[in-house]
Amino acid sequence: MAERYIQRSMESTLKKASKEFPAVILTGPRQSGKTTLLKHLFSKTHNYISLEPPDTREAAITDPRGFLQLYKPPIIFDEIQYAPDLLYYVKEYIDEHRDQRGQFLLTGSQNLLLLQQVSESLAGRAAVLKLLPLSYQEMIGQPQARFPWEDKIPRASLSLKLFWKNMLRGGYPELTAYPKKDIFLWHGSYIQTYLERDVRTLRQIGDLTQFQMFLRSIAARSAQLFHLVDVAKEIGIAVNTAKAWLAILEASYQIIILRPYFANIHKRLVKSPKIYFTDVGTLCYLTGLKDPTHAASGPLAGALVETAVFSEIYKRYANRGIDPQLYFWRTATGNEVDILIAEKSRLIPIEVKSSATPKSSMASGIVKFQEDIGRISQKGFVVHLGDIELPLAPSVTALPFSHL
Numbered sequence: 001m002a003e004r005y006i007q008r009s010m011e012s013t014l015k016k017a018s019k020e021f022p023a024v025i026l027t028g029p030r031q032s033g034k035t036t037l038l039k040h041l042f043s044k045t046h047n048y049i050s051l052e053p054p055d056t057r058e059a060a061i062t063d064p065r066g067f068l069q070l071y072k073p074p075i076i077f078d079e080i081q082y083a084p085d086l087l088y089y090v091k092e093y094i095d096e097h098r099d100q101r102g103q104f105l106l107t108g109s110q111n112l113l114l115l116q117q118v119s120e121s122l123a124g125r126a127a128v129l130k131l132l133p134l135s136y137q138e139m140i141g142q143p144q145a146r147f148p149w150e151d152k153i154p155r156a157s158l159s160l161k162l163f164w165k166n167m168l169r170g171g172y173p174e175l176t177a178y179p180k181k182d183i184f185l186w187h188g189s190y191i192q193t194y195l196e197r198d199v200r201t202l203r204q205i206g207d208l209t210q211f212q213m214f215l216r217s218i219a220a221r222s223a224q225l226f227h228l229v230d231v232a233k234e235i236g237i238a239v240n241t242a243k244a245w246l247a248i249l250e251a252s253y254q255i256i257i258l259r260p261y262f263a264n265i266h267k268r269l270v271k272s273p274k275i276y277f278t279d280v281g282t283l284c285y286l287t288g289l290k291d292p293t294h295a296a297s298g299p300l301a302g303a304l305v306e307t308a309v310f311s312e313i314y315k316r317y318a319n320r321g322i323d324p325q326l327y328f329w330r331t332a333t334g335n336e337v338d339i340l341i342a343e344k345s346r347l348i349p350i351e352v353k354s355s356a357t358p359k360s361s362m363a364s365g366i367v368k369f370q371e372d373i374g375r376i377s378q379k380g381f382v383v384h385l386g387d388i389e390l391p392l393a394p395s396v397t398a399l400p401f402s403h404l
Helices: 011-020 034-042 054-062 064-070 086-096 116-121 160-169 173-177 183-202 208-219 228-235 239-251 280-286 292-297 301-318 360-376
Strands: 023-027 047-050 075-078 104-108 126-130 255-260 274-277 326-330 336-343 346-352 380-384 390-393 396-400
Touching: 011 023, 011 034, 011 126, 023 034, 034 047, 034 075, 034 104, 054 064, 064 086, 086 104, 086 116, 160 280, 160 292, 173 183, 183 208, 183 239, 183 280, 208 228, 208 239, 208 280, 228 239, 239 255, 255 301, 274 280, 274 301, 280 301, 292 301, 301 326, 301 336, 301 346, 336 360, 346 360, 360 380, 360 390, 360 396
Parallel strands: 023 104, 023 126, 047 075, 075 104, 255 326, 346 380, 380 396
Antiparallel strands: 255 274, 326 336, 336 346, 390 396
């Protein structure tokens, strides 16, 4: 069966980077579409070699110079973290051919910036891009769609039934390309592969069962204020171990840590971070949700919707090659805004509601934030699950999820 290609927001940015830098590093979680994207854009100009097979990996590790002579650029090296010392020889080639661009396209399922070899060898020589699972707009074939605060264009509506069905599926390209696949079976296999390959590559963990318990405990806290001590106590591990394991989840792009915004020194603000899963389908699987009705009516519905909105915003920026500057705002007295987008010296406040019926009272957190922050706050949005867009306050608009 021929692989169905789904157009990505990253395409123009990736092509531009390959014309400006000797190397391009494309990172992102396993199965986010990195290899498919590179092959789609560069299969006619670049050779391809995966470093995941043990024999290929061994050859690259034992004789990196000879390996590079055998597999000459322009080339795509897939899963470069399996042979990180190869990067020193990539640097050597680049320094000898400084006038050549786009010679090395490197992928990895972990944050390669954490690898010492990358910082030592490719600093200034490589563009670093991050490809996350599909955004909603990529799923529906509109990868270049902009946010309503960037460009006001008409958007199609999305039924509640389809919204929750999409939540369980998540954004990994294979499940969108082949919608008849068993999503629960797919996510189970994904988690198992992730544990056995990515987790063990990043850190020697003897008890993967305990790590999986940790992963599920984190999932139960998505979109909430996060306290690492509570998780460590629940799982029965040391706080330092929990901290190291959390770093693994972040380095492998399974979670995103959202920090609070601290500009106003006169307010007592909450300092704990919030954690979101990158893919809401993975989150649904880890929390045991198997059908849309259960997800929509259960106690996690609000956290799931907030995770979906945060993930959509984060992915839409990241998949265009933009490093999103996102925060949240919460005072000690309970006033809060779920998401703040820092853009062009302004802050765009976003509140998320799982209701399909927007009300003016839903804008109260944003209004208080605008009063507190003042002129740097732009127009705010209350993202909801209905299909109507309307003003809730002078500078706050109710926005359907599908209009994001």
